[in-house]
Amino acid sequence: MSDNNQCVIIGIAGASASGKSLIASTIYQELKEKVGDHQIGVITEDRYYRDQSHLSMEERVKTNYDHPQALDHDLLCKHLQDLTEGKAVEVPQYSYAEHTRMDETTTLTPKKVIILEGILLLTDPRLRDLMHASIFMDTPLDICLLRRVKRDVAERGRTMESVLQQYQQTVRPMFMQFIEPSKQYADIIVPRGGKNRIAIDVLKAHIAKLLKA
Numbered sequence: 001m002s003d004n005n006q007c008v009i010i011g012i013a014g015a016s017a018s019g020k021s022l023i024a025s026t027i028y029q030e031l032k033e034k035v036g037d038h039q040i041g042v043i044t045e046d047r048y049y050r051d052q053s054h055l056s057m058e059e060r061v062k063t064n065y066d067h068p069q070a071l072d073h074d075l076l077c078k079h080l081q082d083l084t085e086g087k088a089v090e091v092p093q094y095s096y097a098e099h100t101r102m103d104e105t106t107t108l109t110p111k112k113v114i115i116l117e118g119i120l121l122l123t124d125p126r127l128r129d130l131m132h133a134s135i136f137m138d139t140p141l142d143i144c145l146l147r148r149v150k151r152d153v154a155e156r157g158r159t160m161e162s163v164l165q166q167y168q169q170t171v172r173p174m175f176m177q178f179i180e181p182s183k184q185y186a187d188i189i190v191p192r193g194g195k196n197r198i199a200i201d202v203l204k205a206h207i208a209k210l211l212k213a
C-alpha cells in the first residue's frame with residue numbers, strides 16, 4: 001500500500017439488525033468532517049447478494065440469504081483490492097423486494113477510509129485479511145429480532161409472518177452456525193448496539209491513528 005493510495009478498511013459484522021449500519025453511518029458522519037467528505041465511504045455487504053435474475057420469484061424466496069454462499073464475496077474482494085489500488089468501482093444495487101441485483105450500480109471512488117458492514121464478513125478469511133480492524137456487534141438476539149421485524153416490514157417490503165418464518169428457518173440457525181463463531185476474529189466486540197458511544201469514540205480514535213501511520 002503506497003502513501004498516495006492509502007485505504008484503511010474497517011469491517012463491522014454481527015447479527016442481522018444488530019446495529020451494524022447504524023454504527024457505520026455514525027462513524028461515517030462524524031469522521032467525514034475530519035478527513036473530508038470525499039475521503040470516507042461505507043460499503044454494505046448486502047449490496048453483494050448474488051444476482052438471481054435468472055430465477056423465478058418462487059425460487060428466489062427459497063434462497064438461504066443467511067448462508068455465506070448467498071453472497072458474492074469474490075466481487076467484494078475484487079472491489080476492495082481495486083479501491084486499495086486507487087481504482088473506482090461499480091457497487092451493485094440490490095432489491096430486497098425483488099430478491100435480486102438491479103441493473104443500476106453506484107460508482108465508488110477510492111477513499112482514505114472504507115467502512116464495510118455486513119453479517120458474514122468475518123466468516124471469509126480473504127475479507128479478514130483485507131481489513132485493518134474488525135468489529136463484532138454483540139447485540140442480544142431478542143433485540144435484533146424486534147428491530148428486524150419493524151425494519152423489514154417498514155423498509156424492505158415484507159409481511160410480519162414472512163419475517164418471523166424466515167427468522168426461524170434461516171436467520172437464527174445461520175447466526176448460530178456462521179455468524180456467532182466468526183466473533184472470534186473480531187478485534188473489538190461491541191455490546192448493546194449501534195448507539196454505544198464509547199465504542200464509536202474508540203473506533204474513531206483508532207481510525208485516526210491508522211490514517212496518521
Ligand code: UZR
Nearest residue numbers: 016017046065066096099119166170171
Ligand atoms: P442486515 N435478506 C432478505 O431478507 N432478502 C434478500 O433478498 C436478501 C437478504 C436478509 C438476509 C439477512 N436474510 O438476514 C439480512 N434473510 O438480509 C442481512 N433471511 O441484512 O444485516 O442489514 O440485516
Ligand code: MG
Nearest residue numbers: 017020021022
Ligand atoms: Mg444493515
